[in-house]
Amino acid sequence: MNVTLEDVSVRFPETTALDSVSLHWSEGRIHGLLGRNGAGKSTLLSLIAAARRPTSGSVRVQGQDPWERGALTERICLVRESGDLLDDDPISDTLGMLETLRPTFDRRYAEDLLDSFGLRPKAKLRTLSRGQRSTVGAIVGLATRAPLTLLDEVHLGMDAPTRQRFYDELIADYAENPRTYVISSHLIAELEPIVETVSILGAGSLVLQAEADDVRTRGVTLTGPAATVTELAQGLPVIGSRDLGPTRQLTLFGELDASALERARAAGVETGAVPLQDLFIHLTEEAPR
Known part of the structure; x- marks a missing residue:
């Protein structure tokens, strides 16, 4: 199932949760929705699931307004x-x-997952730890096998091994049962290997939407003598700067041609890739939180 938002805003008396957001998620892919706490991720997903209506703009799933x-x-x-x-x-x-309630829910698969994660079917949710409760929620998301599955920070409270097991299970089941996933998270480094597209929210606005592979290739660092690095970066899209004595590191994000990179190397300036998490920090750090 595909999702399209056009100029969507959600306003409350004292704050604006989403401000003129337009985006498109195509069907049958794993989309990453990234943002700092309070950026508007949960509000956006609640619109798509018809748990809330936008103040303005349109929300479409498979071309239809999901409301009612x-x-x-x-x-x-x-x-x-x-x-x-x-x-x-x-x-x-x-x-x-x-x-x-759910026509696509696979109970046997859910029970197998409970066993795999060491959870008892007879246990009551209120008796479980926060991480175990989150794991039950993640199991529901996997076993429901809905054509459009929205996972909103479902990893919260899970320890690192449990989160990794969940990601592995998601990829394995996605390969056998393709569907559209939108995964909201602020754990960028963990999400990076599994998402195919990246959408970044900052203070309720869409900062970036792109293919994950394109985002990875568009970020580069230049590290070297401050004056040389600054001169090389003239006219280029600088999104971050860090100085250590006479050495300066600039983080660039945009369409950098081969000639610019070659000039940097010829000047003795080191070039390096930028992890998605670093790009996320740079692209959202100016947004009020």
Whole structure:
């Protein structure tokens, strides 16, 4: 399922959560939605899942407004931290409820995942640790196998091995059961290997939307004598600067031609790739938080 937002804004009496956001996510891919805390990620996903209406602009899933369209929204799964599940009932009861409500839900797969992650079906959600609750939510997101699956910071509270196991399971199941994923996170380094596109929100505005591979190739650092580096960067898109004594490192982001990089190397300036996490920090650090 594809998603299109056109000039979408969400305003509250004292703040603007989203400000004129337009983007498109094509179907059958894994999209990364990145942003600092409070950037508007959760608000955006709630619009797509028809949990909220925009103040202005349009939201379309498969060309339709999802608001009050049950036949469409039952094919959209939004999982927030802990999955909005039944807190006082056994996990198995939640699985039974989902099996009834979600036509694509695979209960056997969900039970296999519970076993794999060391969770008991008879355990009540309120008795679990924060990480275990998040794991149950992540299992729901995987096992629902909705054509459009929205995962909003589902990793919160999980330890590193559990998060890695979840990412591995997501990729494995995605290969066998393709669907559209939108994964919201601020753990950029962990998400980078699995996303195909990157959308970055900063203070409610869309800072960047691009193919993940393009983003990786468009970032470069220049490191060398301050005067030389500054001269080489004239007219180039500088998004970050760091000085250590007489040495300066500039982070550039944009279409850099081969001749510019060759001039840098000829001048004895080191060039390097920029991790997606560093680009994210530079691109969002000016946004008020």
